Amino acid sequence: MERKTALITGGSGYLGVHLAKELNQRGWRVISLDLKPHTKCFNVAYRGDVRDKDILTQIFKSYKIDTVFHLAGRIEVGESFKEPTVFYDHNLAGTCNLLHMMATHGVKNIVYSSSAAVYKQQDEILRKIVRLLITLRMVIRNMLQNVQYGIPV
């Protein structure tokens, strides 16, 4: 049987490293794309940004990717409040770019991990943070549904 190939975005992160080890054990070839340096658990590691079309083109042209595990994103709750546009850029623009490039290269399978945090809306500041993160999640969910129905992002 042909070996399956996974692209993990955010492969240097907490979940990415565990996922890579698991996929390796199951015989997958694992490629990662992350802004940060990589550990050794990847067959191929790209240091780069999901918002960068050139690097995604290079990856999708070089490998037949079966499934993208999209874990790249900014997750720091406090920072998301201080720099909301930076978060929109990484998480929303990054996902949009990735989906567009996947469609361009005929890659159909994506596993998207949304928010790690569970929020209790205690005060006004937390309410604002929650609104931002919920908005991001809803927009990305809509984008994924559109792609599923063949509507381009």
Ligand SMILES: NC(=O)c1ccc[n+]([C@@H]2O[C@H](COP(=O)([O-])OP(=O)(O)OC[C@H]3O[C@@H](n4cnc5c(N)ncnc54)[C@H](O)[C@@H]3O)[C@@H](O)[C@H]2O)c1
């Ligand atoms: N850790 C958990 O328990 C958990 C649970 C549920 C959902 N999630 C979600 O899974 C995802 C990953 O979580 P994590 O705990 O591994 O986070 P993490 O911060 O450890 O890893 C995220 C990785 O994404 C990379 N990254 C950020 N922006 C990038 C960009 N523009 N291009 C390329 N790489 C970029 C970072 O460098 C980092 O290595 C997040 O969306 C998080 O909300 C995590």
